[in-house]
Amino acid sequence: MPKSGKKYQKAAAKLDRTKRYSLADACKLLPETKVAKFDESVDIAVRLGVDPKHADQMVRGAVVLPHGTGKTLRVAVIAKGDKAKDAQEAGADFVGAEDLVEKIQKENWTDFDSMVATPDMMGLVGRLGRVLGPKGLMPNPKVGTVTNDVAKAVRELKAGRVEFRVEKAGVVHARIGKASFGGDKLLANARVMVETLMKLKPASAKGTYMRSVTLSTTMGPGIKVDTAPIVAEFGTH
Numbered sequence: 001m002p003k004s005g006k007k008y009q010k011a012a013a014k015l016d017r018t019k020r021y022s023l024a025d026a027c028k029l030l031p032e033t034k035v036a037k038f039d040e041s042v043d044i045a046v047r048l049g050v051d052p053k054h055a056d057q058m059v060r061g062a063v064v065l066p067h068g069t070g071k072t073l074r075v076a077v078i079a080k081g082d083k084a085k086d087a088q089e090a091g092a093d094f095v096g097a098e099d100l101v102e103k104i105q106k107e108n109w110t111d112f113d114s115m116v117a118t119p120d121m122m123g124l125v126g127r128l129g130r131v132l133g134p135k136g137l138m139p140n141p142k143v144g145t146v147t148n149d150v151a152k153a154v155r156e157l158k159a160g161r162v163e164f165r166v167e168k169a170g171v172v173h174a175r176i177g178k179a180s181f182g183g184d185k186l187l188a189n190a191r192v193m194v195e196t197l198m199k200l201k202p203a204s205a206k207g208t209y210m211r212s213v214t215l216s217t218t219m220g221p222g223i224k225v226d227t228a229p230i231v232a233e234f235g236t237h
Contacts, residue, residue, distance in 0.1 A: 007035045012221040020226035023190055026215050028183035033220035040179045040217035041070065042186055044193055046172045047212040049205055056204045059172065060165035062143040063196045067185040068160025070178035075157050076100065078117040078125055078139075083150050087116070090154035097121065104128050110135055114163070116145045116153045136163075162193075170211075172197060179217050190215065198234040 011033040021029065034040045050057040076094040077087035078101065087095045094100060094112060101124050103109050108131055115132065117125045117139040125132075125139060132138040139145040143163045147153050164174045176189040194213065201209050213225035 005035070008219070008221065011035050015221060015223060020224050022229060023194070023213075023225055024183070024187050026223045026225050027187040027190055029223055030186055030215055030217060030220075031179045031182060033223065034179040034217045035219040039070070040219055041175050042177045042179060042181070042215065042217055044172075044174050044176050044190060045212075045214045045216075045222075046194070046197055046210065048166060048170050048172060048197070049207050049209045049211050050166060050170055050202060052166045052168060052170065054204070057202045058166065059197065059200050059202065060140075060142055060163075061196060061200055062145075062156075062161055062163045063192055064156050065160045065162060065176060065189040065192055067177060067181060067189050069162060069175045070181065071175070073113040073157050074111065075154050076112040076115045077150055077154065078115065078121045079150055080118075080121070083118050083148065086151040087154055090151040091158050092116070092150075092154045098124065101125065101128060104131055110137060112137070114145065114157050115139050116147065116150050116157070118148055118150060119146055122146060136165075176215075194230050195234045198230070 014029065014032055030042055048059060050059055052058050074093045077084070077092040078097060079087055079095065080097045084095050084097070105127060110131065115137050129138060144153055162174050164172050166172050174193060176193055177186050198210065210227045210231055213227055213230065214222040215225060216222040
């Protein structure tokens with residue numbers, strides 16, 4: 001096993017490995033555990049008691065973080081006429097129809113972070129499954145990226161909307177900000193994220209739903225969070 005660097009060890013020494021921190025305390029600690037000179041991103045990893053192989057236990061959705069993610073997303077929109085104009089006015093980076101679909105198809109072009117499409121264009125967009133699917137860029141009505149209100153979707157994505165879906169192992173990963181945000185802003189973002197996940201609990205999920213929550217900066221050590229208060233506050237009664 002490779003030996004971790006001195007900076008990492010120094011950051012890890014600030015944590016009690018045997019402890020599960022409250023969400024507030026974990027968020028306060030995060031800026032102190034950054035290792036790199038650059039402004040590290042902050043990620044949340046939530047292990048859920050679901051089996052994503054079953055369609056009725058697939059947890060996916062989108063959430064608008066109150067303080068954004070610290071990253072400005074590049075948004076592509078497939079729309080025509082007034083909807084295309086709405087998308088441009090809302091700040092979309094790329095707007096088109098057949099021309100944009102052709103560019104993606106022929107050039108494997110994916111120089112954007114999210115794609116929005118109007119429902120009437122999904123016949124065209126469906127051709128892009130091979131290119132967009134593996135990169136997680138395919139528009140989906142469940143996360144609000146297939147919509148007639150393209151302006152709202154673009155504004156939300158630009159403001160810091162995060163799309164997420166549970167992975168094979170039952171874990172949801174999401175970015176909730178930057179180390180420079182400080183504890184209070186990170187806590188506000190983290191609370192919205194865990195509350196959203198609690199609301200999405202599938203009816204068919206048995207046993208403990210929110211099994212573990214870990215927060216970390218890009219290069220820093222993971223901080224384990226006590227899930228009991230989260231379940232008590234946001235769980236269904």
